[in-house]
Amino acid sequence: MRTREVRLVRRPAGTLRPTDLEVVEVDVPRLADGQVLVATSHHSVDAAVRLRMDPVSPPGYLPAFGLGEGIEGLAVGTVLESRAAGFVAGDLVQHARGFREIAVVDATAGALGGAGALTRLDAALAPAEVHLGLLGGTGLTAWSGIVPVARAVEGETVWVSAAAGAVGSVAGQLARSRGCRVVGSAGGPEKVAYLRDELGFDAAFDHREGVAEGLAAAAPDGIDVYFDNVGGGHLVAALDHLRPFGRAALCGAVAGYDGTPAPGIDNLFLATSKNLTLRGFRAGAFAERADEVRVELAALWRAGRMRLDTATYDGLEQAPQAVVDLLTGRTRGKCMVVTG
Amino acid sequence: MRTREVRLVRRPAGTLRPTDLEVVEVDVPRLADGQVLVATSHHSVDAAVRLRMDPVSPPGYLPAFGLGEGIEGLAVGTVLESRAAGFVAGDLVQHARGFREIAVVDATAGALGGAGALTRLDAALAPAEVHLGLLGGTGLTAWSGIVPVARAVEGETVWVSAAAGAVGSVAGQLARSRGCRVVGSAGGPEKVAYLRDELGFDAAFDHREGVAEGLAAAAPDGIDVYFDNVGGGHLVAALDHLRPFGRAALCGAVAGYDGTPAPGIDNLFLATSKNLTLRGFRAGAFAERADEVRVELAALWRAGRMRLDTATYDGLEQAPQAVVDLLTGRTRGKCMVVTG
Structure with a gap:
């Protein structure tokens, strides 16, 4: 199976340019025990992704992205196939292997700063984009x-x-x-x-x-x-x-x-x-309170007392521009790339 | 009655010089109701005194010293005469009108950052210099x-x-x-x-x-x-x-x-x-816990588990040099001027 991912092809010399990133087609690895295959629909674009493009990440962050390798971020998608206990095909999940359309995700790892472990989401509570932003x-x-x-x-x-x-x-x-x-x-x-x-x-x-x-x-x-x-x-x-x-x-x-x-x-x-x-x-640092927070924010959202507008970029090929736009302050609300 | 006090005669242009301060003889004001007259024996020399020598103090500090006026600091002494309830001649007290040998102190004011209100000390607990430093x-x-x-x-x-x-x-x-x-x-x-x-x-x-x-x-x-x-x-x-x-x-x-x-x-x-x-x-900000702290520190001191050496300058005329020595890192332990 093939998919597309966003790669870092040049470490930004100062300000990031769209051409420092590239969207390439790659093979999807075979699924191993303890992993799930996810068709990702919403990819979060966060300023912190820029920190991992420098040669060395700040302490406390995941390591810098390798040059010529795929970048990552928080994302929401649907499980296509599961070889991990607790997940079945069709589950709506959050994971930390965004910036690729189809992702192989370790069920027990993938934590991005402690808040990015593979998590099943309640599809009835809110749509995927709300899970990625307000409730994520x-x-x-x-x-x-x-x-x-x-x-x-x-x-x-x-x-x-x-x-x-x-x-x-x-x-x-x-x-x-x-x-x-x-x-x-x-x-x-x-x-x-x-x-x-x-x-x-x-x-x-x-x-x-x-x-x-x-x-x-x-x-x-x-x-x-x-x-x-x-x-x-x-x-x-x-x-x-x-x-x-x-x-x-x-x-x-x-x-x-x-x-x-x-x-x-x-x-x-x-x-x-x-x-x-x-x-x-x-x-x-507050990941253990995520459920409680999701309940409070979802209640405010349903009551119309909280909104989070989205700056949506359609298609993975828009991801490089989305990251640049976010960093230069051109977006408003939650910046995300939508695929599939 | 006459006494001597330390005055700011020149605002330091950069690093403080001893000649920016001067020791002068002045009249002791008449005692009013609510005031005590204190013969100060130990004057604390703290780095923060330098902050009040600039034209404007940082927010949260007492106002800058007036040019040509006396400077102040925490001090310990003995009450000579009292017109304030709760204080009698002979009391050992801490106050915030140091840098003068004989001071008129308001019983209800004189707080230096909230920690310098006129306070009666337990002379049996420790000598004056320990009250000024470790227990002050x-x-x-x-x-x-x-x-x-x-x-x-x-x-x-x-x-x-x-x-x-x-x-x-x-x-x-x-x-x-x-x-x-x-x-x-x-x-x-x-x-x-x-x-x-x-x-x-x-x-x-x-x-x-x-x-x-x-x-x-x-x-x-x-x-x-x-x-x-x-x-x-x-x-x-x-x-x-x-x-x-x-x-x-x-x-x-x-x-x-x-x-x-x-x-x-x-x-x-x-x-x-x-x-x-x-x-x-x-x-x-923690003044309300001062009694509890005094008990803990006095116990450590009596048990020989806490020492605070003193850098002592004898006579008010040494005060300008004491302040300069403290600011330039030439002193060790608690820097104080001893008078009388």
């Missing part, structure tokens, strides 16, 4: 940052950066559902209008017009929580604006992923002077 | 960082920077008393020998020989906790060496206090990738 790694990441990491509580002011992105838009809406006042930032006036008018953020600003100025105008009395997807100058501004005993949930630092290193943080002493906590986290 | 702000700061902030537990590896200083030497010994393996760093071979041979640290290294190299040799398997007194390159090295789920207690960043700004932190993304927590703190 995106939702778990957003929930982890707002709830156990930042401990945002009713009445607090929360700033979410990259708020029109998948994790950011869920984090912001989740904080609102818990009674926080939520400020979002994004790049460009269209995204800002989207945050305010469609996602119901209390305030929003365009970081391209100046992060410190935008934040000061949107939250003149300061912030209690910062949900950081960007790092660099955004985090510097957050440290300046956090109130005493404020918390920053460090979810990602996309400013430094793709080419240019982000500027260093030169005002971290404010953490001491204002009793601030900065806590880095990855969703995998 | 120094001990509370060290305890706060190790216990509630970093939550260091038995079997973990803890790195303490500026470990031959007052807070560092108490933090390191406290972590050891709780079953941690403790690595200390300091400037120069004498301090390193002091940490290892006299304070009983498990390992020690000289940061002047290279922080990353010294840390890697002293803790080849990484660290679980970093107690940061320095900031800058020390914190960068800690982020590199912290193990997954490690914690950094950000107590101070003396590298950036006196003149040259410390380099920015350019590897904070490791907090995300390794699920690290960085928590800034000031002892004032």
Whole structure:
């Protein structure tokens, strides 16, 4: 059997170009005991995939992709054939071997940061794209940052950066559902209008017009929580604006992923002077709470209090452009490639 | 009545010089209701005093010292006269109006970061210098960082920077008393020998020989906790060496206090990738636990399991040099000026 996969054919020299990736046809390996064969329909496009394209991954991440080898990511699909206990043909599953149309997946492995083990999904609960986004790694990441990491509580002011992105838009809406006042930032006036008018953020600003100025105008009395997807100058501004005993949930630092290193943080002493906590986290650390989170988010979604729009790319041949568009901030909501 | 006080006569242009401070004779104000008159015997010399010599203090600190006005700090002395309920002549007290021989102190105010309110001390428990150091702000700061902030537990590896200083030497010994393996760093071979041979640290290294190299040799398997007194390159090295789920207690960043700004932190993304927590703190945030801490530290001290050596300067006229020596790393243990 043949399939297609996305390969890394050139390590990006700075910013990723679509031609650094290539879609190639390959043989599907024979299924061994303990494995399932999955026809993947939805492939998650996450900024973190860029980290594995450098020669060495950051500590805590899966190893760098080999040059000339296939890339991977979280994905949802349907089991075609199973040689693993607990899975049968027809099951809707999440796995970590995205970016190939037909994947052989180890039932006991494939964990991507602890959150990517092969998991059977409840097809009656929601469609595949909702499982991949809101109810998958995106939702778990957003929930982890707002709830156990930042401990945002009713009445607090929360700033979410990259708020029109998948994790950011869920984090912001989740904080609102818990009674926080939520400020979002994004790049460009269209995204800002989207945050305010469609996602119901209390305030929003365009970081391209100046992060410190935008934040000061949107939250003149300061912030209690910062949900950081960007790092660099955004985090510097957050440290300046956090109130005493404020918390920053460090979810990602996309400013430094793709080419240019982000500027260093030169005002971290404010953490001491204002009793601030900065806590880095990855969703995998909270994987044991994924079921509970799925229930909370699905309830909000069914009640119409949570939405996660999708930026959909049809066909695996669109995957290289999808990754580039995500990294350069051209997408909104959950970016995914749909196949089959 | 006349007394002498230390005044800021020139805002330091970069590194503080002794001549930026001056010891002058002044009138002691008349005592008003709610005040006590204290003959101060021991004046604490802390790095944080430098922060109030710049034109603007960092947020969370008391305002900058006025140019031509007296400076202040934590101190211990004996009440000469009281017009405040709860205090009588002869009481041993801690207050926040140090750097003057005779001080008028408001019984209800004078809090320095919340930890400096006028407090009666138990003279039978320990001598004045032990109250000022181990049982005062120094001990509370060290305890706060190790216990509630970093939550260091038995079997973990803890790195303490500026470990031959007052807070560092108490933090390191406290972590050891709780079953941690403790690595200390300091400037120069004498301090390193002091940490290892006299304070009983498990390992020690000289940061002047290279922080990353010294840390890697002293803790080849990484660290679980970093107690940061320095900031800058020390914190960068800690982020590199912290193990997954490690914690950094950000107590101070003396590298950036006196003149040259410390380099920015350019590897904070490791907090995300390794699920690290960085928590800034000031002892004032834990002031309500000061009594409990005093009991624990006094017990260790009486049992001979905790020592805090003193770097003593005799006479208020030595105070300018004492502050400069502390900031340039020339002192060991608790730096104090003794008067009367």
